[in-house]
Amino acid sequence: AQTVTQSQPEMSVQEAETVTLSCTYDTSESDYYLFWYKQPPSRQMILVIRQEAYKQQNATENRFSVNFQKAAKSFSLKISDSQLGDAAMYFCAYVSAGGTSYGKLTFGQGTILTVHP
Amino acid sequence: DTAVSQTPKYLVTQMGNDKSIKCEQNLGHDTMYWYKQDSKKFLKIMFSYNNKELIINETVPNRFSPKSPDKAHLNLHINSLELGDSAVYFCASSQLNGVGETQYFGPGTRLLVL
Numbered sequence: 001a002q003t004v005t006q007s008q009p010e011m012s013v014q015e016a017e018t019v020t021l022s023c024t025y026d027t028s029e030s031d032y033y034l035f036w037y038k039q040p041p042s043r044q045m046i047l048v049i050r051q052e053a054y055k056q057q058n059a060t061e062n063r064f065s066v067n068f069q070k071a072a073k074s075f076s077l078k079i080s081d082s083q084l085g086d087a088a089m090y091f092c093a094y095v096s097a098g099g100t101s102y103g104k105l106t107f108g109q110g111t112i113l114t115v116h117p
Numbered sequence: 118d119t120a121v122s123q124t125p126k127y128l129v130t131q132m133g134n135d136k137s138i139k140c141e142q143n144l145g146h147d148t149m150y151w152y153k154q155d156s157k158k159f160l161k162i163m164f165s166y167n168n169k170e171l172i173i174n175e176t177v178p179n180r181f182s183p184k185s186p187d188k189a190h191l192n193l194h195i196n197s198l199e200l201g202d203s204a205v206y207f208c209a210s211s212q213l214n215g216v217g218e219t220q221y222f223g224p225g226t227r228l229l230v231l
Contacts, residue, residue, distance in 0.1 A: 037222075039158075042224075044225070047221070089158060103148055103167070103172065105152075105160075105162060105209075107159070
């Protein structure tokens with residue numbers, strides 16, 4: 001079974017600084033997708049970034065970028081120029097491209113990010 | 118327009134009652150999901166429907182019964198509610214068959230069983 005591990009329960013960053021959230025996953029499959037979702041206090045789950053495993057290029061969305069290391073099964077999220085609105089719980093998630101995990105998102109435990117002004 | 122909506126947003130009820138949560142998506146997606154987020158914020162899938170057909174049914178008590186009248190709606194009915202059912206329930210939807218496609222989440226329904 002696939003598992004996703006976020007080893008940092010909490011992280012903090014100063015406004016305008018950069019922070020990296022860690023995520024590792026375990027899978028025997030070669031084709032899959034990885035996601036970072038953000039959950040602010042409003043509890044809405046918001047997609048931050050998506051990575052296809054077959055793409056070597058790291059995904060980027062404005063101030064958010066990932067460091068995808070397929071061999072190491074690592075998928076970290078870098079937030080540059082942190083803003084107060086980035087404060088939230090961040091979830092790393094995995095979905096297989098096939099098999100019995102078809103369409104099923106497996107989430108990590110989450111990392112609470114605090115942004116200090 | 119809200120892409121994925123859930124009603125109600127809050128639900129407080131007594132043990133033993135039966136309750137339903139409704140979900141609707143206006144994104145034209147084929148696949149819909151129910152997730153449960155427990156008190157420790159851990160998210161776990163419960164069910165998934167693709168074009169009204171159940172495709173994922175995780176180990177969930179049979180007191181939970183999803184129903185999909187059409188591909189834009191997925192409801193969750195819970196019988197004989199227990200204290201441990203207290204959680205936030207999220208509906209989500211995705212395009213095509215849901216494989217690798219981004220899942221869009223509803224605002225969640227916070228269920229409190231007293």
